Amino acid sequence: EAQVTQNPRYLITVTGKKLTVTCSQNMNHEYMSWYRQDPGLGLRQIYYSMNVEVTDKGDVPEGYKVSRKEKRNFPLILESPSPNQTSLYFCASSPGDRLYNEQFFGPGTRLTVL
C-alpha cells in the first residue's frame, strides 16, 4: 500500500530534551515536506526537500532541523524543544514534475512539550 508513515504518533516530552520524528514514504517520491498545524493558524510549512541531500527552509523553520540522506526518509529533529513547539505535525511527499503539488500526507504526530 502506498503511504507516508510517521513515528511516533503521539509524544509528550519536556523542554530541552532532544527528539526526532521519523517520516518514511514508499512511493519513490522526490519531494518531501514537514508541516505543523495549529488552531487559528492552519498548516504551515517547516522544511522541505526536493531530493536527497537537498533541503530548504519553509515558513517556520526556527527550532527545527531536517536531513535527507535517503530518498524515502525525511526525519524532523527538535534539538531543544520548547512549549511553543507543541503542535500537530504532518509529513508529506509528492512525485515531482507537474504532479508535485498533489501531496500525500502522513497520519500526523501530536507533540506536547511541557
Next chain:
Amino acid sequence: EDQVTQSPEALRLQEGESSSLNCSYTVSGLRGLFWYRQDPGKGPEFLFTLYSAGEEKEKERLKATLTKKESFLHITAPKPEDSATYLCAVQGWETSGSRLTFGEGTQLTVNP
C-alpha cells in the same frame, strides 16, 4: 505574501442539501490551487488541483471551480460521510520550494 481565506468557518447541512464552500486567495501569479479533505485525527487527503481561471474538476458529489480571485467547492446532495474539514491551498510562481499556503479550512457537518 500569498494569502488564503476560507468561508464559512463551519457549515452544517442536512443530507441532500447542496451548498458551496468559498476560498478567496491572493497570490503573485497562481501556479495552482488545491483542495484537500481532512478527517479528524488524520492527515489531509488530496482532492483537486486547479491551474487557471475557468477550470472545473469533479469527483463524485464534489465540484471545484476557479476564478481569478476565488475558488468554490460545490457539494451536491451531500451524505454524512462527506463530513470533514475542507482545506484550500495555493502556490504562486514566485513561491519557492513548492510551498503551499493553506487556509484554515471549513468544517462541514452533514446530518442524516
